[in-house]
Amino acid sequence: MNGSSNGGWTEYARxxxxxxxxxxxxxxxxxxxxxxxxGAEVEQTYLxxxxxxxxxxxxxxxxxxxxxxxxxxxxxxxxxxxGASGFVLFNRxxxxxxDLATLEVKPxxxxxxxxxxxxxxxxxxxxxxxIRASLAATSGIHRASDALKMLMAGADFxxxxxxxxRQGLEQIPVIERELIEWMEEREYVSVRQLRGSLxxxxxxxxxxxxxxxxxxxxxRFSIKKTANVD
Numbered sequence: 007m008n009g010s011s012n013g014g015w016t017e018y019a020r021x022x023x024x025x026x027x028x029x030x031x032x033x034x035x036x037x038x039x040x041x042x043x044x045g046a047e048v049e050q051t052y053l054x055x056x057x058x059x060x061x062x063x064x065x066x067x068x069x070x071x072x073x074x075x076x077x078x079x080x081x082x083x084x085x086x087x088x089g090a091s092g093f094v095l096f097n098r099x100x101x102x103x104x105d106l107a108t109l110e111v112k113p114x115x116x117x118x119x120x121x122x123x124x125x126x127x128x129x130x131x132x133x134x135x136x137i138r139a140s141l142a143a144t145s146g147i148h149r150a151s152d153a154l155k156m157l158m159a160g161a162d163f164x165x166x167x168x169x170x171x172r173q174g175l176e177q178i179p180v181i182e183r184e185l186i187e188w189m190e191e192r193e194y195v196s197v198r199q200l201r202g203s204l205x206x207x208x209x210x211x212x213x214x215x216x217x218x219x220x221x222x223x224x225x226r227f228s229i230k231k232t233a234n235v236d
Contacts, residue, residue, distance in 0.1 A: 007059075008033040015055055016062045029066040031094060032059060036072070045076050053084060060089055068092030068142070072099065073125055082133055092140035093133070094165070095126040117168035122146030127159045131215050134160025134205035150184035157197060158204040 007018060007030060019030055034055060038048050052069075060067050067089075073096045075081045082093060103114035123146035130141050143156035144165040153164040169177055194200050202208055206215045 007031065008035060016058050019059045019063050019067075023063045023065050027065060029068065029091065030059070030063065031068045031070055031092075032056060033070040033094075033097065034072075035097065035099065037099065049075060049081055049084075052081070053088065056085060056088060056090065066091035068094055068140070070094035070097050070144075072097045073129065078129060079132065082129075082137060082139075086137040086139050090139045092142055092162070093137075094142045094144055095129055096145060098122070098145050117171060118146045118148075119168075120146050120148050120152055123152050123155065127155060128215050130156060130161050131159035131205045131209075134202045135207050150181045150188060153181060153185055154188060154200070157200050158202070160202040160205040162201070 007015060007022070015032070022030060032055065034052055036048070036051060052071075056067070056069055068091050069085060071078075071081070071085075071093055085093070098118065100113060100115055102111050104110070105112050123143070126143045126145060130143055133141060140162040141160055142163040142165060143159075143161040144167070146168075147153055147156065147164050147166055148169040156164045166178065166181070169181075189197075189200065206212045209215075
């Protein structure tokens with residue numbers, strides 16, 4: 007279900023459940039542009055929508071979230087405490103573009119690239135085993151390696167979209183085969199064994215997912231660049 011404000015969600019959610027759905031995903035596409043609206047009020051909008059839907063259905067309810075909160079960890083915890091069954095990370099808000107030929111503002115859909123995995127990978131790794139809700143990774147997953155990284159960070163599921171638009175549904179068994187081959191070569195016996203193995207909780211350097219890694223990354227980039235020049 008896709009929407010932006012607290013309104014018809016509850017009735018549609020009930021009808022979808024009656025129709026036979028096993029679960030719901032709430033995709034809240036909310037771009038706050040009210041100069042008087044505070045960050046706390048934005049967060050409360052999400053919480054109110056989720057609470058209203060959750061109270062009217064008995065099936066699991068997941069929520070697809072934006073990363074644009076002042077403290078995403080706290081927002082995830084509040085929704086988790088409220089009974090969210092899963093989080094889909096992250097919602098990619100499509101941005102408008104300007105057509106220089108017609109001088110018009112037009113929508114411009116850009117398909118994702120593997121680079122887009124970095125943001126959900128970080129937060130899935132941070133949230134792993136700290137909340138009860140399942141974690142689904144979306145945006146930028148094009149190859150088996152992308153899916154594997156998300157699983158090692160702690161994802162329960164990985165979602166595909168842009169790669170299927172570009173290459174078709176036949177890419178699904180290709181990714182699955184490559185994933186299995188990688189696991190067998192390294193003697194993993196199950197996805198369960200793989201999952202969360204490089205989350206913030208389980209990796210050797212937990213600070214790698216926080217600001218400390220920023221300084222190290224810049225230092226390494228500078229060293230590599232100097233070496234290449236020499």
